[in-house]
Amino acid sequence: MPKNKLSTSDRILQSALQLMKEKGFQLVTIKEIAEAAHVSEMTVFRHFETKKGVLEAAIERNTVVPGFKQTLDKDLVFDLEKDLLQIAHLYLDLMKRYESICLIAVQERASMPELVDLVSDNTEQLKGYITAYFNTMQEEGKMKQTDSYTQASIFLATLFSYFISTALWKEKFITVAKEKFIKNSVQTFCYGLQP
Amino acid sequence: MPKNKLSTSDRILQSALQLMKEKGFQLVTIKEIAEAAHVSEMTVFRHFETKKGVLEAAIERNTVVPGFKQTLDKDLVFDLEKDLLQIAHLYLDLMKRYESICLIAVQERASMPELVDLVSDNTEQLKGYITAYFNTMQEEGKMKQTDSYTQASIFLATLFSYFISTALWKEKFITVAKEKFIKNSVQTFCYGLQP
């Protein structure tokens, strides 16, 4: 079945996702998708019936259920700096995998408001785990007494900012390199800026 | 000239901006704009010639040159927490005024990549001022020795995250209220999370 490397279906889905992540669902035409996948328009319709069908298939192929719980239970060492670094990488890796879907969810938030749930459900879950982690750390006296949920929100927000601004505009807003951004964020979160 | 409250032109521009901020430029039709402004399509064309003309006029009416420099020189007291609070409000107020333009810049980043400059130019400028401020604070021993530019980036990134996620999805991602978000962010930046 695979002639070159990817099957026809896969090539179509890959091209479609790439184009839709750049321009959104409605602004991409079947013609563009077909050209990018080196097939005729008819082939696209034969595989997926409708344009919406292409998107749905592409989403299905790109959604994964992330296993935060296990990863966190396994890797957390209850050292604030080390753990925040772990969490930061975990979150950014997750968002990277959801990059296309997230960008389509941005573009189509008026026409397909349910799309964003695919991303926000995971984020909410992770936020919950971080909140619980902060609570534990506070009980153990390893962290200041603060509102864990708010702190979890702010920590993820900082990382989300890095993700979304590079996804949308490359280095236009954030020119700092990823690792440097993460490292400095975590350190600031842990120790603050005051001397 | 003003019959009710706003002139016809203003009503058109206001409706157009509202619609485009929700759906982007290309996905809004003149028909929608005309209906929202309670005029006929012809009236829209008579006032602005083309659809692009509507956008350009709307942008012109909504861009302001912000006077950071004066505001900062006037209000900074060189107390880290107080100053970061000021800066946070300054930045979020600015972004609020650019909300529509920024959202259109998101939607049309493939077709009008120059749009985002209207927002990022201001942000870059402010980032520069914050960097300089951090440098001063470090010289005065009121702040840890760190990379000022990176810290300025991270601080603005955190705020940008609040702005963009509420602009795109209301409370879907960040449920924490604005003032609480700002206050906690600033405190974390100043004092960190470690006890």
Next chain:
DNA sequence: TATGTTAGTTAGTAACAACTAACATATGTT
């Protein structure tokens, strides 16, 4: 009263997009 300004109505054009239908071709399998 005459005139200019502003807006509405109606009809139409040209381009493009999603999708359908019918037919043709290549390739591999039985």
Next chain:
DNA sequence: AACATATGTTAGTTGTTACTAACTAACATA
């Protein structure tokens, strides 16, 4: 050889959209 499967080609339908043109109506001002 016979057949199924995957793909291409071509032509068409239907709906939408930006934009134009021509005519009309209301209203304010000179």
